Amino acid sequence: MGRPLTSAFARWCRTLAGLVTGTFTAAVAAGYLAVAGVALLVGRLWPRLTPYVPAGARRLAELERRRVAVFHGVEVPPEYEGARATRYLAARVPLGLLGGLVLVLLAWGLVTGVLFVGGWLAGERPDGIAPTAPIIAYLVVAGAVMFFLVLQGIAGVGALERRLARRLLGPSPEELLHRRIDELAASRAGIVEAVDEERRRIERDLHDGVQQRLVALAVLLGRARRGRRPELLDELLRQAHDQSREALRELRDVAWRVYPTALDTLGLEEALSGVAERSAVPVTMTCDLPVRLPPSVETAVYFVVCEAVTNAAKHAKAERITADLIAGDKVVTMRICDDGRGGADPSGTGLGGLARRVAALDGRLLVDSPPGGPTVIEVALPCG
Template sequence: LTASRAGVIAAVDAERQRIERDLHDGLQQRLVALGMLLGRARRSRDPGTARELLVQAHGDIQRAIDDLREVAWRVYPSALDHSSLDEVLALVAQRSAIPVQVSYTVPVRPPRPIETVLYFVACEAITNAAKHARATVISIKISPRAKGVEMLVHDDGVGGADPHGSGLQGLARRVSALDGRLEVHSPPGGPTTIRAALPCA
């Protein structure tokens, strides 16, 4: 119990650090650049130039909103309040730069903590595949198992994912906190398969 509690605290701290990096490296820098852009527009004596700068600023505001929404989703997937996990993952798949195929065959909706953990596992796997694996397709299969639910995330990338990296370790702690198991199989050359098994009624 002590080890599990320490793991949860470490996972929360790692997630806080990631949020801080996202805000600092993404949203904060975008807002600083936006302020400079608006300052140039205000100082411009050419109405045409000022209009172009304002159009650019308007686009930057929309991107800043998208960045903020992305960070918020990583903190708390509020869409699960009114949508099922498969519906939320379908939205994630639409926003992915890599095609994502989602198969969901769980007949009864799992408890919210289970859905939340599976959501984070899927999002981390998609992010890793897009950033590091050079994958061309990702498949997510969520199915019932004896006394629980299982998620398999598979990509056709180059493999080599480090199960001891901070992202996957954070997921392992999240899964372990619910008495589940996370397994990562990612040999050099690929493919990568992540399996999360969680107990539930």
């Protein structure tokens, strides 16, 4: 109960501060637009003055963008040109003056109420009005209604501020659609490339590992068939048995890298526990999964952890790895950190493929690996 009230009060305070600062910036923008209009007229005679007009508009629009982000919680990318910035300033001036008018009404109502109450407490009669019960009831009701209307005006101006910033400073719906199409095309191409790279890696694992073990096993069994001495036969059978066990182990590892069946049967937490157990470096795993995640999300998280653990053990020479998995209502976050020597390349074959896999699910993968370490890999995936 207390936390929502505190959060709501903080939002109202930020909105009110946004209106106060917005009133001053609207006055500055009005003055700038007036000067810019004169400059454009003079620019017909002196063309070198014209380029300064959109540059100044961009500076003021950037100030407005930061103000809206701080006080109204709207993040707008700084991707606007001078003409768009000028249109935004022109639309912002009347809105800022409206916000100033609402603040004036709020201040006038508060000052009037304080004067009346203070005068009555001092035994005076402001404006000749005596503090009778009907008068007090009337003023309380009228003051409450006016205060409510002023609060609604503050909230309305704040909402208009947010909508105006998104509409005039942010990208248009057509631009967002084009960006989304480009992202989907890039992620589709990246997935195809990642699948091809995974196939090549599986082929290399089978050729360099399992196939070589099976060839050695066949040679040992052939020598055993041709052998005549019992002691040599026992040694060859022992070596063949060892080769068959190694072949089974490598084949199992390849199968796990293709797709771990534990994800379907036991779930993500058990599959990650298996990764920690098979790791050559000690892994501290923390999982907070109140519900089962979608299969695509589980698969992506699993392969991110596998790649991070493999890189830490093979390339970073790490001595300890920590992995924390936290699932919220809409986003699941996985953070893997090792104490290795760092220098991981986010665009490399392994991490690059993982980034494309995560991007295909509308997620993001961040890699922070300065030389000397530590390496931190964080992935966030929507799971709603």
